[in-house]
Amino acid sequence: MDKQSDLRKYREDFPLLAEWDLAYLDNAATTQKPRQVLEAVRRYYEAENANPLRGVYELSAVATQVYEDARALTAEFIHAAQPEEIVFTRNATESLNLVAYSWGGANLHPGDRVLVSVLEHHSNFLPWKAVAERTGAEIVQIPCTPEGEITEELLRSVLTPQTKLVAVTQVSNVMGRKNDLKKLAKVAHEAGALLMADGAQSVPHMAVDVQDLGVDFLAFSGHKMLAPMGIGALYGRKELLDAMPPFLTGGEMIEIVHWDRVKYAQVPHKFEAGTVNAGGAAGLAAAIRYLQEIGFDRIEAQEQRLTCLAMEGLKQIPGIRIIGSARPEDHMGIVTFMVEDVHPHDVASILDRDGIAIRAGHHCAQPLMDYLGVNSTCRASFAFYNTEEEVEKFLASVGKIRGLMGYGG
């Protein structure tokens, strides 16, 4: 338990956690922001702000430096081979749309297949559905195990030579289960398909090495990993990005524009039309440095400890059903559950009254809700700054709910 007191000092870096008397257990939706990140954004606008990548004056060069340094750090963070493989976007949703529209629009044809796992957040499903409708390609669902895993066997069960791309999340935002992307990428590649990974729930909580995993694309959001809202990233293998047409067009993504002739910029700028979010990138860089200082071994250990405590506690409460695996080690800080007879929104409202924030609803994963045969669920999701006391408070409140709603305890 000494490691825990060690991590506890980091909690003091989060002004919001001091401002609110709240057990914030909705970290899979967005995390709180440490002072270091807020200060980096403030410093950018107070001392480094100009329009990056364009001005010839020194201040613009400073802004450009901040922005490109953030890119280099992000590349190093997920072990991309080079900074040019990182495209800054607004969030994972935009990153996923970028690949679907640009790569999908150029490479999908009638008869082609895109395999989309049943676990996917709507943001790694709807862009593929939309591009399939435009191109005449077919979307096929990859089923998951009852624990919420996409296994090699399940992927193979729907993989055909017509498959051009496999879209799968690294960690499900509902089941919390981690997929072995390395194995899945190998299987996809053997069939000649690419693998698009959604890293929104994994990159903030574990060490991710895109080269080791062998994924072709990886999307993630800054705001789920301590950075501000409005900055996210797409990793793409350089040769794939090079060959893809632009997604959005406009300023800052061109080399030459004449009325009858246009030459687009090289990657990654080809995909960053318009004035970029340099302040957000500065915040993302600060967030990455902050996570690196703590280290993912300690982050994972603390989140696993909280997950374990929550799941063991929930199992003791009558009328609770945990979605997915019964083993805490299968949950990356995400515990989705239902309280018998009580609608998840009522559960969330009652917890809110007790000063606990959880998510209730379909978690932007309605196909998965259909697959599980539920309308909606409750989800508690942890960050390293959460404490054992917060989990105890959560369990005490959940334990009262059925009685409170008139269902004999």
Next chain:
Amino acid sequence: MADKTFYNEVLTDHNMHPLHKHALECPDLVMEGVNPSCGDEISLQLKVEDGVIRDGSFVGEGCAISQASADIMLDMVIGKTVEEARELSGIFLRMIQGQATPEELERLEEAGALEDISHMPARVKCAVLGWHTLDEALGKA
């Protein structure tokens, strides 16, 4: 549970033992109401004769607030004229916005038990689902 006035006995009782949650035989009016964001849904069924709501019921599923609110509403509007029901609906919506007068609140009888929802913005749409559906149904009467 003083801090839990919201999930009070009136609400939990109507949620667990609704009087009007069943299908109506040969209703004159049927109107569906849905909250797409949270999945609450009801089908409101009414018998209206000579401008009076003779009978009413609902079927559906959703949170305790949406279901209890619809049940309480039917308790209140059955036997009332369409005009009176519309008036009560207006008062209920004002209560949820925290704008009803004490006299108006008295007219809401049991529905006043949902007054606290005005402090829970995320749940307002659950409480008003039944009443909005009623308004829509009566608009067609």
